[in-house]
Amino acid sequence: MVTENQSHPIYVVAAHPNWRNSHVNRQLRQAAASAEGVALCDLYESYADYAIDVQAEQEKLAAARLVVLVHPVQWYSMPALLKLWLDEVLSYGWAYGHGAKALQGKDLWLVASTGGPEASYHPQGYNRYFFDAFLPPYEQTAALCGMRFLPPMVLHGAHSAPQADVESHVATFAERLRSYPEWPELAELESTATCDVPDADRPAGSASAPLQGDL
Known part of the structure; x- marks a missing residue:
């Protein structure tokens, strides 16, 4: 399912393999679907066959100012279909690399939930690291595309x-969507890092492959 409203360009990409069993993400999805001016893509409904319409997704991203990734954390990362979406949609020459400016200056916001409580994300907990240790792939994806990575919104446990x-978390999420870009903390965030990929690092014919493909 993809819903859209061009009056306020926010694109929410929601990924949950089983919405019926979702305690939190289902409500976040519903909040995004009912928010004015928000375009919502439910990946597991829109692309159940894993055949992603890359051009359509790139058009949605190009029209947005804020891109929101909503998903449960699975094995310290994102659900498989969302990873495939990143691999195929954020292509070399469009999202990053020489002359790629499609996403430059936009914001990327992660809204995630974890099964384990916050205390489990600690050097003495069973996840062994603070949750921030699992964020660099998101941060660097944003940086490589010229996007600003906003402070994530995470619900643990x-x-x-x-x-x-849960209701408080969902209400805050909905309010954030309504008030963007009037978030007080945005004025204090540093500008996006510059990450230029040399042409020599991308052999001819590799434009459609993921960043580290063909190794």
């Missing part, structure tokens, strides 16, 4: 979170 906490 989603499996057992009290309904009041």
